[in-house]
Amino acid sequence: MHQSPIIKTATTLIAAVAAGILGGQIVCAQQQQxxxxxxxxxxxLSDLDGKEMQVWVADIPPGAATGPHFHPTPRFVYVLEGSLVLELDGKPPRTYSAGQAYVELPGERHNxxxxxxxESAKGLGFQYVGKDQPLQINAP
Known part of the structure; x- marks a missing residue:
């Protein structure tokens, strides 16, 4: 059966819109991991009254980000796998790869x-905070 050029164009346009919507949903799903x-x-920490040390491993999915935040105390991070980009307000982004370490200072707003x-990335984090104090505070 022969289709008119208008029907072919409409069919192509509908297919393109559907692919764009589906592709957008896939991208959003990946970013929301x-x-x-x-x-x-x-x-x-007996030497620091009322403080405790917390140590953890963070698994950061491909393309994932923390969003803007800051910490009440210094946070030390050692990159175990992959690469992480630290975006400090007012400074150029810095990339840290497996085997490198960095510090996020108190009150510095960053992502x-x-x-x-x-590829996923992993970081080993160290931070001391007051008992029941949050490790990080989300920033606008």
Missing amino acids: PIKRMDLLKTP LRNASAT
């Missing part, structure tokens, strides 16, 4: 993201 944190240690859109 949560960062998983596995707590390894939480222990009181952390996986540098790869296809």
Whole structure:
């Protein structure tokens, strides 16, 4: 059966719109994968009254990001796998790869993201905080 050029164009347009919507949903689903944190240690620090050390491993899915936030105390991170991009307000982004470490200082607003859109990244984090104090505070 022969289709008119208008029907072919409409069919192509509908297919393209459907592919765009489906592709957009797939991208959104990938970006919404949560960062998983596995707590390894939480222990009181006798030298720092009321403070405790927390140690964890974070698994950062491809393309995932923390969103803007800051920490009440220093956070130290050692990259175990992949690469992480630290985006500090007012400074150029810095990329840290497996085997490198960095610090996020108290009150510095920043975003952390996986540098790869296809591979997971992992970081080992260390931070001391007051008992029941949040490790991070989301920022606008």
